Amino acid sequence: MAEQNYSEQLGEHLERFVDAVIATPRVPLPNADAELASLARIAADLRGLPREDFKDRLKAGLIRRVSMGTGTPVAAEKAASAEPQDGARTTSLPGGRHTIAPYIIVRRASDFIEFLKAAFGGTERFRFPRPGSDFIMHAEVAVGNSIIELADANEQYPPAPQTLHLYVPDAVDAVYSRAVAAGATAIHPPADQAWGDRMGALRDGFGNVWYVAMPKGWTPGPEGLRAIQPYLHVRGAAKMITFLEDAFGAEAQGVAKSPDGKVLHSTIQIGDWSIEVDDAHEQLEPMPCHLHLHVPDADALYARAMRAGATSIEAPTDKPYGRSGGVRDAFGNSWFITTTPERMTAQAPDKAATNAAEPSPRTTLAEESETKAVTPYLCVSDAAAALEFYKKAFGAIETMRLIGPGPKIGHAEFRIGKASVMLSDEFPEFGALSPHSVGGSPVRLRLYVPDVDAFVSRAVNAGATIVRPVKDEFYGDRSGQIADPFGYTWSVATRKEEVSAEEMQRRIDAMMKEFEQESAKTFVPRGFRTVQPYLVAADGPALLDFVKDAFDAEETCRIFGPSGGVHGEARIGDTMLMLGGGVPGQGFTGKLKPAALHVYVEDTDAVYAKALAAGATSMGAPQDHEYGERGAGVKDPAGNYWYIATHKGKSYIPEGLHSVNSYLHPLRAEPMIRFLKGAFGAQEIAKYASPDGVVHHAQVRIVDTVIEMGEAHGPYQPMESMFYLYVPDVDAVYQRALAAGAKIQQEPKNQQYGDRNAAVTDAFGNTWYIATPVRDAQ
């Protein structure tokens, strides 16, 4: 009974907490009762529990998206590799145009324009009436990011309505109602569709069928929604798709077929736009229509379409609006193919915003590009932000900005002083990728400015980072390098003195000589590298024997000291190891220094077996790893970890690595890397981190030696290891190590074995011997 009460009470208290936690996050957990606290924690974590239907709808949307082919990996890759000179592919069309526009021929075209405005919020771009009448020869209406081209019917071109798939971002029901109010007839009202759209169907007063849809449970990709896609119901859709591929270089994306081979739905991409094609049936009869393709080379595409079996309407000729021709496919549809000169589209009314304060630089910039200068064309991950940055950082003046396709900036131009730069957002679907996507830019931009120091400091204040500080260069410039937040490096300079080529050569020679003298100081003994791991074991001789037995190491030195210790050196492949420690029965009291080592061998399995036979215990049997290595792990009797690996590649040792590589397992990699950089001038050469900052693997190089590390996890915990470094100037490096946070273990002193050395301990407990040979060792 008491238990019953307790449970009821708990239930009450829990509900009070649940009530609070649903209303507002971060309610403190009740702490009066441990049982209640632990249940409350579960309740707090349940806050925001996803709705089951959301998970399912999103999934349906993703699947639908794959079948619609918008932004699928396959599509993007195909787009990136498509040949641009052939087919209808294009990098970008100015003037807000896309590759495909429906060309709708109606009676009462001016009424149709009014309908598009009232029903779908269309905006009239322009109309060309026949002089002295209201007969429209050609008009264009933008709906969302699409352009509908239309004309009044005449004897040659009778009315040709079509089926159009219209996407609106939201409120599809309201759009549907507006269209009905504007005179359209309902076919079926909006309803949620299995593929993740809410969609209704209408027929307008001009014979066109509209599928009015909004995405539900999916969101469009970065290219945005395609407002209008022509929808072709044809008999023999599969053949139609083949024709489109052959004639226009179309990409079929996600073709859904019924078991008997009928095309239920397909999305066909041509250039930057798409149409939908399926097999006609009783309710969906074919409506042969006109489509307008805007392409870079009308002649080439016309020829290609003819080769693919189209019949000619008219070969391309120069028209007032561009070079244009037309073909008809076997299904009765007409395809007009037009190349519009850029200058004409630039004048067409569109969303382009130009800086009114500046005279239009269009022609001068074009002339400049053609005659004098190579104009850099930057592709960035966020063009709008980049423009703002360049204005703020470099005092750039924006001279042109064109929006589209989609909401992105398709093209922009700006000036820095007299220099011109072009820029666009990235369009992965056309192979236009920014440095953020491809991992940097190999091209450096060089800019001459009146005052490099002031320029760089302004840029840095605006968010640029210094790559190389400003300094006087031998060739007469004062120059520095900065990186902008968008992945480009700018080399900025001010000319200080005119230097002749002879003088430059003389200065280079002098610098080279100095450099050679510097590097001629051989301070690393033959056969060694800058950094050697130094393993210290209780039984030093046994460790030396182990590396010989397990890894076929070649022992080059074994010295027994007066105080009962041993120092040994042994080579595995191209790497010299230092090993030492105590000798059994001699009462060794020094600190043991085990280490983790990554050993590359020709045959992991064989070496693994030998290591076990030599007394090691297994940490993991040989297996193939996803990073391209076959690897195994053993722990030797002295406690060292040996990661035995065979790289799958040209050599069993990966390029840049050594036979034996020290592997650190710090709790946090960043401070370790920072220390190695600060103390020993290490360079970071690779780092793989998850977004929460866990560094799974990193490599740094100290002069000629790579040190690997991965943050501690599982059995791979930090070890207090020891290293022996050869440096040109022990005292200087010792001071740097201290400045980087190391603690003194031994101040620099000359040793009888020929080195002047010092020892420091880093914050992770590793000991670093820093040495410069002062005379040949005995």
Next chain:
Amino acid sequence: MTAPRQEAVDERLLIEAAQKDPTRFAELYECNFERVYAYVCRRIGNRDGAQDVTSEVFQQALANLHRFEWRGVPFTAWLLRIAANAIADRWRRSSREQQPGEDDPQPYPVDPVNIEEVERRAMLFRLVATLPADQRRVIEMRFAEEKSIREIAAELNRSEGAVKQLQFRGIQSLRAQLETSLGKKLGEANG
């Protein structure tokens, strides 16, 4: 570094399959939906926002899957990075909307990912489906549909006391199952 990582290998196969055939993305989605959602909903207070961001994450992941390169970093980490960016963008946008004319986007809170927390919540979300039907219904109505005890009682035609008890028992069984599941996972990791 030699510890078995079967899970990672399986995941890699799934990713490669989806890179070749985008329809296979559904499997990656099934494996990762709860994780992404758990991460996002902790950082975006309201449900609509969390749903928007979660959608965006998977749309972007699908569109950029061909760019995903296996480097031993789990796919989840990649998704969560996309999520972190999406959340950051959202913050920037909202701060820009609130302060028109402001040149610099407001700094947004940087919230480091706690993988254990994400895993724990994702697992909890998944475990709800394994509850007995009446407990599950109450937990879903209460936490996913955010209905009050009174509304649930009315809808299910039960007393408020009974609904509270179902909620209590549901949370109790979730706690027990979570401990078992997490324990098992921990055991696998160490074994």
